[in-house]
Amino acid sequence: MDLSSNALGIGALRKLNKQILTAGAGYTKDGTTTFTCDLVYCHSDGRNTVNPAYRKSPNWYGGAFTGNKCAMCHDNPPLYEGQSHYVAQSSMGKESGHMIGIHYRNNSKGNNRNGFLGYSSSGSTAHGNSAVSTTISCNTCHSGIVGSTKVDTYAMAGTSSIFNCGSCHKADSRTPLQAGEITDAALHVNGAKNVAFAPIDFKTKAQLSVAANALGWTRNGDYKADNSYDYADLRVSAWDAQTKTCLTACHVNQPNITWGAQLQCVSCHVNQ
Ligand code: HEC
Ligand code: HEC
Ligand code: HEC
């Protein structure tokens, strides 16, 4: 078996097996019923840098991806330093990430009513009722690659993070603990980091009282009324793969917000 990246006439994906430079390396073969890939790009964290992290594949003969399947090659979501899916120590003084919702633990009831909106599939809630708040999931930014219906709820599994879906989503929940689905395998594990925003109106109960300042957002109903929400057209969000910047209402349309860089509240809320 030859998985090396420096042989002649090989495909682009194999060229990404950067650590394998000779035939017979990068895998474990034990008898006729055990074969695992150990150092191949396809089972890596996808960073595609000089030193990516590799995972051992399941056994080619009868092995399987189970449970938190999506974490069996890369983390779910990627956790390494220098990306923004999840940032353990953000400059805002706490962990931050692109999961669940905008300020989902801090959406207040507002308008002289005290307290925080909770989580439920009905009513005026920060997360759980898609009629007023959209869930941020893999599909939000990797539309067409990951499906929108069976949303992965294994993100941050086994951690004490506030983003660990499994701390609320159990086997018998309305939205159970479940692995997501790849809907276009041609874009997944193709050697490129494919980003595409979901063609949706993104909704949130994070509503600033001064609506006019929140660039890109439209208010449906009155500030903080039970059935009101703010929404933004995610179709017009733009990702620049060269500069790794995103121009989107989620960042109050502030420019130069770079993937992997640290943020302050004012990065988005300038003048607010
Ligand atoms: C807010 C948008 C957003 C969401 C939500 C999101 N991603 Fe990403 N993801 C990105 C961007 C942007 C990149 C490209 C980064 C780059 O080019 O360096 C990326 C790249 C990746 C990569 C390539 C490897 C890497 O680390 O760069 C993987 C794997 C990945 N995402 C998995 C996921 C999974 C799994 C989820 C859901 C749990 C998810 N993403 C949710 C924006 C997002
Ligand atoms: C603090 C508790 C809590 C956490 C943490 C949490 N959820 Fe939920 N979520 C709920 C509740 C409550 C509901 C409503 C009941 C249901 O559908 O299970 C819900 C509903 C949902 C729904 C269905 C409604 C919709 O928006 O489409 C999805 C999808 C979802 N959650 C995804 C996630 C994902 C992904 C994570 C982790 C990144 C997560 N949730 C983390 C409590 C939580
Ligand atoms: C066999 C290993 C493997 C498994 C299992 C896996 N991924 Fe990936 N994934 C990768 C690699 C490698 C990349 C790097 C980007 C590329 O080459 O396409 C990636 C990239 C991604 C990306 C970034 C978009 C892109 O470019 O493809 C998303 C989103 C993603 N994976 C989601 C998932 C989800 C959701 C699951 C579970 C249903 C999953 N992955 C399971 C290997 C895997």
Ligand code: HEC
């Ligand atoms: C990545 C961009 C971003 C960052 C960083 C950010 N916010 Fe926000 N914030 C938003 C968006 C988008 C909204 C929704 C705007 C709207 O529709 O009115 C929002 C809404 C709010 C709201 C209204 C919440 C509610 O209860 O309805 C408050 C308060 C707020 N942000 C405070 C902060 C503070 C404090 C920080 C720093 C710890 C911060 N934000 C960092 C994007 C951001």
